[in-house]
Amino acid sequence: MEFVDRGKEQKRLKRAFESETKKFVVIYGRRRLGKSTLLKRVITDEDVYFEAGRQETQVQISLLAGTIANLYSGFDMPLYPTWESVLTAFNKVCRENTVLVLDEFPYMVEKDSSLPSVLQHILDSGELRYNLVICGSSQRMMQHFVLDSTDPLYGRAHEKMNLRPIRPQHWQEAIHLDAVSTIEEYSVWGGVPRYWTLREEYPSLREAINELILDEHGILYGEPSALFIDEANDIAPFQSIMTALGHGNTRYSAVASAIGKKTTEISKPLNALTEMSYISKEIPFGESEEKTKKTLYVIDDNFMAFYYTFIEPHRSMLALGRTSFVMQKIGSGFPAFVGNVWERLCQTAVSGNELFGHTWGMARRWWGKASVYEDGRKTPVGYEDLEFDVVAEAIGDKNTILVGECKWKSADFADRLLAKLKAKTEKAPFSQGKNIVYVLFLKEHPLSEADCCILYPDDVLKYQPE
Incomplete structure (x- = not known):
């Protein structure tokens, strides 16, 4: 399969690595999202990519030295006792502006909790000659490195990428x-x-x-x-x-x-x-x-x-x-x-989009009870449970609301669906005194017409965020 999407992330990484200033980049996200593949597409044959395993620290250091030696002959000949020694040695021999990727970084920290402090010292020295990337699938640990003010690496990242699933x-x-x-x-x-x-x-x-x-x-x-x-x-x-x-x-x-x-x-x-x-x-x-x-x-x-x-x-x-x-x-x-x-896709398609003459705020479901009245009585005689699939308020116009019904089934009569939606909306507390834009989100083209907006799967996919 071809590499899908991630264009924005690739541009940001290339811009960072092409900068004259050395960059510290943090990339994280759940496993199988393509973090490693993304990095491998951006770095060159002259950069160093190291994927850590769950070995002891000395074994990890030795493996990193061996990986570097594939580009810098003889680099693995000395014995490096610490992370600081191997990373400092690399800094002396590496080509200016090269990239060093430490993938599965949490595995390295599991065995040596001092590693973030070592990186802090190297980053703060002002003598770094390479771009440093740490990457990992342990979301909580990676977030801790960049978001926790008590962590040595806090506030030092030039780029922080939390990779998300790719849109449909x-x-x-x-x-x-x-x-x-x-x-x-x-x-x-x-x-x-x-x-x-x-x-x-x-x-x-x-x-x-x-x-x-x-x-x-x-x-x-x-x-x-x-x-x-x-x-x-x-x-x-x-x-x-x-x-x-x-x-x-x-x-x-x-x-x-x-x-x-x-x-x-x-x-x-x-x-x-x-x-x-x-x-x-x-x-x-x-x-x-x-x-x-x-x-x-x-x-x-x-x-x-x-x-x-x-x-x-x-x-x-x-x-x-x-x-x-x-x-x-x-x-x-x-x-x-x-x-x-x-x-959920229909809600996302509406949120923040300009549709039907309005730009809409966050679309959500609505559920709750609506009062039931009898003719001539001002107090409710009971309550009715109501649910709506998509409700959103127009940005800049609180008097206009979108109300939508989502149907994932064979073709139905749109006029009937709309009549039911209107009858239900009239009872809803959020709709009182509002201008309502009715929308049907349908899997298939309906068996009848309706005086409302209708979106189909092609439309909903087209209106998804990038």
Whole structure:
């Protein structure tokens, strides 16, 4: 597969390395996002790329010296007792403005916690002749290096890149899929390059899921555990919370109850999963995150959501080789699962975009109760539960609101969908006295026309952020 997207990151790195000032660059993000591949595309044959393993410090130093010796003959002949000695020696012999990449940097720090202080001393000396890059998949540790004011490397990075999953429209261009197929595939693989590369080896999505995820010999069987091990020695809290979310426990108290813990006991792992972008908080449109009591927690990584929805609950069946049973479960639940991804893509397409004559703020779901009145009565006789898929306020015009309905199913009658949406909106507390822009987000062209805006999969992919 060709290298997908990352154009902005490549430009920033090339600009940094071509500068006369030596740069310290920090790159991090979850495993399989293509961090190493990105660096290898930017550096030249005259630069040094070193990938650390989980060996003892002296072995790591020796391996780095050997890697440098491939370009600087004889560099590995002396014995370097410390990181400072080998890095200082390299500084004396290297070509001016070369690049030294220390990949899997957290593995190096695991064995020698003084290494960040060593780098601080070298960076602060003002005598550095090369550009230094540290890279790693342990998101929490890498964030600590650059965001924690108590860390020796704090405030010293010239470039900080937290690589994110690649947006679906780039996969559509790279794989040459139609919009519907792109969204279905994206619902499983997310924006992770390695997953798409593996997927490309199979003729169909179904076969790829079966061979890569369901089969106990599949390379993605047990993938979450491999990712969590990068972040902590005890991964049970992470696994338990993700399993609870996969079962539909989205409230803080429900998650704690599902895993048999007090709410105070899940705070740290829940926050850690949020920091790593595996889960996110969801609050209704118009609510303050600090004040609302309606916060929900959702899995914010498509592959993880797929895994904990369809795979983790049936691990015992998979251990028996009953892949066909699990595939049936996937088949019956997949349309609704893709529908949730479609809903989030529709929200993203609206947020910050200029559509239908307005630029919209952050689009969110809304859920809550609406008062029910009888004719002639000013006090409600009851309450009705309402939910909306997409709600956004026009920037600079608080009296205009977009209200949207997302449907990921076969063609329906648009006029009926619109009538239901209007009837529901009239009851919603956020819509009172507002100008409403109605939008239908539909998988297929409808069976009837409707007096509203309609967006289809091609449109929604086109309006995704870069």
